[in-house]
Amino acid sequence: MPNRINYQQEMEKVLRRLEAEGTRPRLLLHACCAPCSSATLERLADHFDLTILYYNPNIYPPEEYHRREKELERFVQQAGYRFPVVELPYEPQEFYSAVKGLEQEPEKGERCTVCYRLRLEQAARYAAQHGFDWFCTTLSISPMKDPVRINALGAELGAQYGVRFLPSEFRKKDGYKRSLQLSAEYGLYRQDYCGCVFSKQERGV
Template identity: 45%
Template sequence: MIDLHEFLDKMNPNQKINYDKILQKMIKNWQINNQRPKIMLHSCCAPCSTYTLEYLTKYADVTIYYANSNIHPRAEYQRREYVQQKFIHDFNQRTGNQVKFIAAPYQPQAYFENVRGLEKEPEGGKRCRACFTYRLDLVAAKAVELGFDYFGSTLTISPHKNSQVINSVGIEVQNFYATQYLPSDFKKNNGYHRSVEMCHEYDVYRQCYCGCIFAAKAQGINLPQIRQEALKFMAGKDGAREFPEIRFVYHDQEVLE
């Protein structure tokens, strides 16, 4: 598989990196060499996975890794996890793809430990970088454990997230694992606009805040109301029971976190 350093090392260290163009070059190399890599793709929510999956599944086999202990409250985490599973199920049925799903355990205390001292940072600041690092580290470790060629994230589709920061974090994380980081800027090429269209097409719930309690409070989000709405939404729902075919199986056993 291609290491993105093959492209980065040839560039002027002071120039802004176009990660979308690098991904396109990597995809071209896969096609030339008749490769269809396996990608472990972190997803924060179904909306961010919409266009991302539509794009990547043309060239690779993708498994979504839902690792988001930053999301608060727990009921909202569960709602987003369920919606993610339902979208994968619906997307596979509509397109004939076989995208798989794994969920990391919900461990909010681990998230709080990783952002300790950064609670008052503004949205998009050092706390976000620490959060990206925490989650991408989990994804890279899981990619190595399960033998994936690349790990990456859907986060770059959001116009509210800094793709330069996300990609630089991914490159740093790659240095500690025997897997390759997949560079991206999925908002490019009308990716974000397509994601909005797909949310309407698939009737996907779009949340009103990124997930963490700090950003929610800064935005004035009514978290008790969010919790009540999420609990009502989840009544009688069980993604594992309803969508068993999307569970990732490794050596004839389902991966359980």
């Protein structure tokens, strides 16, 4: 079995190249919540002209969806970032239609892969439509997410839509630990389930 790609190292190669070129390209960052965005933004802010995309039709219930979005906006403002946050319409039926037949899948199973694809494809589409050079997602900072699937989907969709996907595994180099520190520093709301009704039920919350 071949060694797995080190996506953290791949990202660092890109960042070093950008520094050497003296360029600051536009990157669309799909964000799932404030805690996951905190350390991710810290890592990328010096290298890219960022726009943050909040597109998460999987999140249930609506009150939770809006709470996470408002907390993301609060963090971006209080941390002193001047990056815009774009919220796309909340249409949970897009998620339920995509995962139909996978309702009984465990967390980290095929349903999650479909959910990754749904959100990453919207990010790739938006990035292509609005002239971004790169796109990426905060999802890989979580220990509960599969970085191999995320990066494979990102690369596939980037090729499909003509926008480069930034290889990344933001939990590496204590990225997840840093997100915990920043969450405490800014008093961020940290949810206790991924987001969808199925993960909520599985966690019993």
